[in-house]
Amino acid sequence: MSDTHKAAPMVDEVSDFEILEMAVRELAIEKGLFSAEDHRRWIEYVHTLGPLPAARLAAKAWLDPDFKKLAVADGVKASLAVGIDWINGPPTKFGTPSDYCSFRVLEDTPKVKHVVVCTLCSCYPRTILGQSPEWYRTPNYRRRLVRWPRQVLAEFGLQLAADVEIRVVDSNQKTRYMVLPLRPIGTEGWSEQQLTEIVTRDCLIGVAMPQPGVTSNAKRPVHPAVHPIHAGH
Amino acid sequence: MPSPSRSALMRHFDLVGQLQPAYHQPQHAPYPDAIDHAKYRALLRSSHDVGGEPDVPIEWEEKEEEQWEANTFATCECLAWRGVWSAEERRRRQNVDVGETQYLALPYYGRWLLSAARIIVDKQYVTLTELVNKIDEVKGRYEQKSAR
Amino acid sequence: MSKNQHDRAHHAKKASGVGDPQCFRGEAGQAKFKNGDMVRIRDLPDIFYTRCQVYTRGAVGRITKVVYESPAAEDEAWDNTDHPEWFYSVVFRQHELWPDYPASYKNDTLETEFSERWLEQA
Numbered sequence: 001m002s003d004t005h006k007a008a009p010m011v012d013e014v015s016d017f018e019i020l021e022m023a024v025r026e027l028a029i030e031k032g033l034f035s036a037e038d039h040r041r042w043i044e045y046v047h048t049l050g051p052l053p054a055a056r057l058a059a060k061a062w063l064d065p066d067f068k069k070l071a072v073a074d075g076v077k078a079s080l081a082v083g084i085d086w087i088n089g090p091p092t093k094f095g096t097p098s099d100y101c102s103f104r105v106l107e108d109t110p111k112v113k114h115v116v117v118c119t120l121c122s123c124y125p126r127t128i129l130g131q132s133p134e135w136y137r138t139p140n141y142r143r144r145l146v147r148w149p150r151q152v153l154a155e156f157g158l159q160l161a162a163d164v165e166i167r168v169v170d171s172n173q174k175t176r177y178m179v180l181p182l183r184p185i186g187t188e189g190w191s192e193q194q195l196t197e198i199v200t201r202d203c204l205i206g207v208a209m210p211q212p213g214v215t216s217n218a219k220r221p222v223h224p225a226v227h228p229i230h231a232g233h
Numbered sequence: 234m235p236s237p238s239r240s241a242l243m244r245h246f247d248l249v250g251q252l253q254p255a256y257h258q259p260q261h262a263p264y265p266d267a268i269d270h271a272k273y274r275a276l277l278r279s280s281h282d283v284g285g286e287p288d289v290p291i292e293w294e295e296k297e298e299e300q301w302e303a304n305t306f307a308t309c310e311c312l313a314w315r316g317v318w319s320a321e322e323r324r325r326r327q328n329v330d331v332g333e334t335q336y337l338a339l340p341y342y343g344r345w346l347l348s349a350a351r352i353i354v355d356k357q358y359v360t361l362t363e364l365v366n367k368i369d370e371v372k373g374r375y376e377q378k379s380a381r
Numbered sequence: 382m383s384k385n386q387h388d389r390a391h392h393a394k395k396a397s398g399v400g401d402p403q404c405f406r407g408e409a410g411q412a413k414f415k416n417g418d419m420v421r422i423r424d425l426p427d428i429f430y431t432r433c434q435v436y437t438r439g440a441v442g443r444i445t446k447v448v449y450e451s452p453a454a455e456d457e458a459w460d461n462t463d464h465p466e467w468f469y470s471v472v473f474r475q476h477e478l479w480p481d482y483p484a485s486y487k488n489d490t491l492e493t494e495f496s497e498r499w500l501e502q503a
Contacts, residue, residue, distance in 0.1 A: 015301070017346060027353065027367050028317075028353060028358075031358050033353065034315045038314065038315065039304075039311055042306075087398065093397050094393060094401055095396070095401050096310065097310050101403060111488075117284075120281045120282060120284075120434070122341075134294055139283050139337070140291050143288040147482075149489065150489075151290070155293065165488035167472070167490045168475075168490075169493070170491065172493050172494055174451055175449075220292070222295045222296065223297065225299045226299060229299075229303050230300060282434055314393075316391065324454075329430050356385065
């Protein structure tokens with residue numbers, strides 16, 4: 001934790017947000033708007049979500065040209081191959097309320113590099129990628145990526161040749177996107193598992209490119225929570 | 234005099250960046266003829282529509298999720314699951330109706346939470362009186378705890 | 382004043398096992414535009430809510446995909462779901478969106494979605 005972060009407050013101090021959160025949840029349950037079981041189920045469902053299925057989808061697409069064609073043509077159908085049912089997977093059985101069932105896989109080529117943002121809020125393909133990173137939600141990223149993409153990508157460590165088409169995709173409506181990055185050289189003969197490991201969350205958003213030996217997102221400062229999620233959740 | 238530490242210097246730069254000149258309008262609630270098309274558009278802008286606005290490079294950070302944030306997300310999705318609102322109604326309320334000041338000055342999940350509180354009152358599932366009393370009651374539980 | 386009646390079961394009934402936006406299939410009628418069409422983004426009055434970004438208004442782009450039918454966000458945000466529209470994915474050249482976009486990055490593009498009301502033939 002760097003000097004610029006505030007000192008941790010006393011552990012038993014409860015914030016106005018925590019008080020309001022309890023009040024709203026208790027009232028909603030009391031009034032029958034949703035049940036305590038519904039809420040528990042949703043928390044558990046969110047716990048099942050993460051970037052692994054999307055990474056596997058990328059690895060499969062690299063290994064099988066027909067699957068790649070399907071992924072680009074019908075992302076929802078292709079997701080089934082990695083165990084993600086956009087419609088029936090979530091407890092609602094009609095997709096998640098916030099992330100719907102319109103999923104597109106954006107295929108990078110040597111000439112085209114995609115990168116995703118939601119300028120209006122922070123829409124993100126949680127169903128196949130898990131929760132969005134904090135920086136993705138910032139007004140800063142949302143302001144700048146659409147207009148100064150090369151500067152923002154350079155800050156993430158990515159610089160591309162001037163004649164490459166950088167396509168910023170602004171997910172402003174119901175479609176959710178993942179990037180299918182270029183398969184790097186040095187991965188010839190790799191298994192699906194080995195390929196999956198180098199497709200990080202940052203690669204799937206488009207701010208990083210897969211590299212042999214790189215199996216996690218770039219190190220960044222982590223703002224700690226005052227009352228983080230309970231162990232076991 | 235000892236030289237300032239590097240981190241104290243970085244804090245100094247942050248603070249200095251907050252000192253900005255500003256021309257404030259002396260009259261609140263101006264006369265209509267003071268508002269031209271450009272000002273009208275700016276005042277009615279949807280606060281969430283920030284794409285293309287200038288901003289400065291920052292250090293990109295991750296954040297550990299608070300338990301209350303995870304709970305808030307589940308509450309908002311359950312309210313939509315069970316038909317109290319749609320995600321689009323939530324976004325309209327949470328990202329625009331809150332207004333420019335709250336939009337920029339509240340934490341991200343603070344707006345989710347306030348919008349969940351607002352929807353159950355707006356759609357008359359709960360009266361504001363009930364909400365106020367419940368908040369007061371929950372507060373009281375924690376005041377009792379720290380009084381021990 | 383009486384309490385409003387809200388049908389909380391409506392969307393679940395309509396979309397269960399089907400998905401959203403799939404549940405709106407067939408409700409938008411004939412699509413006005415198709416893949417490859419050049420369109421200009423209309424600058425409709427911006428009041429209360431929109432998901433048509435101001436940075437796209439008046440710009441000309443090319444439709445790359447006719448994506449789905451759905452109520453426009455401006456209507457769905459008030460639970461007015463009776464008149465779905467066709468939605469389109471449109472690609473713009475960055476140097477046409479931003480006057481100061483560096484000329485050396487001449488191939489850069491931006492893609493985003495619009496409901497039909499926001500588009501006119503260019």
